[in-house]
Amino acid sequence: DGGITQSPKYLFRKEGQNVTLSCEQNLNHDAMYWYRQDPGQGLRLIYYSQIVNDFQKGDIAEGYSVSREKKESFPLTVTSAQKNPTAFYLCASSRRDRISSGANVLTFGAGSRLTVL
């Protein structure tokens, strides 16, 4: 079955540590995204990538980094510079072409919950 796999589902981090959240998709989608969700808030965009080896900052990129070395993978690193990293993180992907009817629909993974101890 095609889909998006995020791991780990739960992650605990000590202050000052960097952690990396994994996101893998087998949907053959070109574009991938990372969102952060806090209680009582909608999703906010951290980073997105439309093609391999290219990515752009979203609204809240400070303290995060990403890479896009493969089409299928878009890992997110939460660095020690992120002052309030405890949150729920969602990865998503979509097709990039603008013609097909499904082009603008984002498919989401099941999410990763990060807690800073």
Add this chain to the structure above:
Amino acid sequence: AQTVTQSQPEMSVQEAETVTLSCTYDTSESDYYLFWYKQPPSRQMILVIRQEAYKQQNATENRFSVNFQKAAKSFSLKISDSQLGDAAMYFCAYRSAGGSQGNLIFGKGTKLSVKP
């Protein structure tokens, strides 16, 4: 910048009844897409319904339909014959059809409870 507003933090509906969730948005663009996503307790985001702004006809998916008022910048979701499985957070979202198509902008969500 585009914004999406959901004015109802929480809503409740009796099983088998109909409920409408409100969403308004602000944009200066003429070409865009609107979505409703459902997030059940599992926290998996699931697409409920989508609407292209250039289409005047309101989208419908089984028990889910929208009332899209482009001039008023309103995009409400109607759930008919509500079921217990409809209980979830519902997010309204906007996406530009132009430019890099990078960002899906979300409202803060409406928590829907379904009473048996």
